[in-house]
Amino acid sequence: MNKGKYIAGLIAVTLLSFGILFGCDEEQKGITPVRSTPDTTGQSSSMWGGGKRELTVVKDSKPPARQGVAVQRIHQVDGANIERWLSDHEMEIQVTTVEKQATATEEAQYGHHPFRFDLETGERLTIKEPTGSDKGDYIKSILSPDGKYSFIQTWKNKYRAVNQIKNTATGERHDVAVDNYLQVGDWLNNDSYVLAAGSTKDRGEIWNISVDGTLKKIKLDDPDVSILMEFAAGNGKIYYIDDKERLKSFTPTQSRPTLLAEEVSTLNLSPDKGRIAVSTSRTSGQRDSRLLIYDTDGRVQGLEIGKGSVLSYPTWSPDSSKLAFSVYTADKRGMNGVYIFDTVSGKVWPLGLSYEPVYPLSWNPSGTRLGITVNDEEKLLVTYILDFKK
Template sequence: MKMKQVGIVLLAVGIAGCSSTTQSNGGGATNSPPVTVIDKNKPEKPDSQIDKPITMDQLERLDGLYAQDWLNENELLIAQTNPDAKKIDSDSGPMKPAQLYIYNLKTKQVKALKPSEDRVHESPIVSPDGQYVFFHENTSFMMDGGRGVLVHVPTGTSRIITDKDRGGQEWGQWTDSSHLIVGNGKGAILQVGTVSKDEVLLSKDKNVIFDYAAKTGNTLFYVNPNPDNTLSAYNLETKKETIVDKSVWRMSLSPDGNQLAMLKSTGDTERTLFLMNSNDTSKRTKLAVTTQMYAFDWSPDSSYLAFAVYNKDRDGMNGVYVANAKTGKIEQLGDFQDVATVAWSPSGKQLMVSTSTFVDNKPKLTTYRLVLK
């Protein structure tokens, strides 16, 4: 799952293509700023596979590309301006909408995910098998007229899941390749089926918006932003709701459903990332304390959590890190700056890092493909 910076970044997406640079790294420092690979605590002889550190073997830089997720090992889901669409409203005046496209890393070819309408595409959630993408379509960059859409990638066919929802960027998670858990922007959490019927798992007041939702077994986790960004656990059998914590800005369930990553506000300018057991949320491990947490994502096998952080303290944590979910050990992959998204490839052998910044008042978008070992 990726952080809610998508809408902001898409305002800066105005690109037509990209160029790439590939470097062999072998775990040392790169020659391509701003990336520096660090492997400070690498053991000479790992005792077991669990203790084996993750390092970067190869780096490819894709200039002008803003990637959002992987579809498979060779294709990225990217956002770019649709030159054929009509202009729609934004805070900066009418602009052509940014939409989702499929980028092939080998051929460098780009194709639209869905036949164009004059809407901006935001917050994509890709199924584990890469066959489906759920995202929000909005009639303006201010998230007006939103609706949730599910697209079948091979055919491009789609159906509307939620229409005229008020949230515009509800994040959910796939429990498997056939079922997506997501809020509908109208006070309910849905289980969306790719082959089965959609089901309402939880229904509250229509004014309630769930920022994040995920399910493991009979437990439904969700974040309600009002009034206290409350993370709750709801037992679907007993209908009992338990408050896990408050001031939670993001949560993400591991693919195997056993662990929960939680980003919590612990001060005016402090964010803390925790790992916890999904069956007993009182058992927690503090992974990082930082000024800002930009993005995090679970590896497909649930063994690692990749995250991007910024700390105003020069000696603090800055860049992209990978945490071992079993040992809590953390390795830095690079001091990437202005990170918008991190995402594992389906095999867990690649990591995508996309960055967004402004240089001379112009947007500069770059995606890095990290080959891991």
């Protein structure tokens, strides 16, 4: 890192520590949603007549709620990425080390070691790695919206998983007798999980799985989708992107989908199931990406919140109040680094330094901290954890 970049980064961190952040509202161009919210801000009101008018200023006894984002502190964890948060200050990290240096004929060899790390105390505890028959198993667990149940997938190999529904209060488990080839699914509501099982031959079946383990097929009449990779569900609706980059929705009782938006690359449904972050791509001289927020009926909410050559890792905070995302733009005058869209203020806030994350962005359970992992020439990886002012 040269001296100029170091000084610029130091100034940025100093500004962040004082909460001096600037919102950036990008202008939306060329993107037309299928259905958009009518704009009534320019309409005049008939309530104002002629004659003398008085303006009364009323002082609020309470200070206004904080709107926006301000960073209070930045932690640094060398040589590691965040696997998952265990609490607001504890996390499971994976430390990467060089086991064998590269030679003229062979690439370097790396080791990956799991630890439990406490951000408050700095304590790092080794996690015992699985051995024997359990070694290599990958377990994925997704809690229901009310937290009463969990859908658990234990992957034995690339194409075979054991699926179960677990009652989190009693520990009771129900086996789900279905073969699946994809880790694609979401909770439709508190009582049922939707699994897009996939197949090595075709699109595969879509299953509605009740909390007692019973199964029912969900029909989807759409010839324009061959695989369901961009997929989400919530509040009784299922969302996906078809082969022609169109965002659609349907329900278990409505097999014909509804078109919501076009030119869509990715979708991210908020945890409260109220908003969809949509990444769009279009070619106008050169291909660019834009990030928009839609409601679940396909109405765009305000202007685009991000624009660049590449948009990656859009990640909602657990309370759905903020969306973190990364932008890379070849033109350095454009957006570069990690940004946060704040739903309260409706603004986009840059996080100062030009982070280029190589792992998904990671919120702690309360949404007060954000983990950003970047490459580093000496340490291989560095994870910065940003504490936000409350």
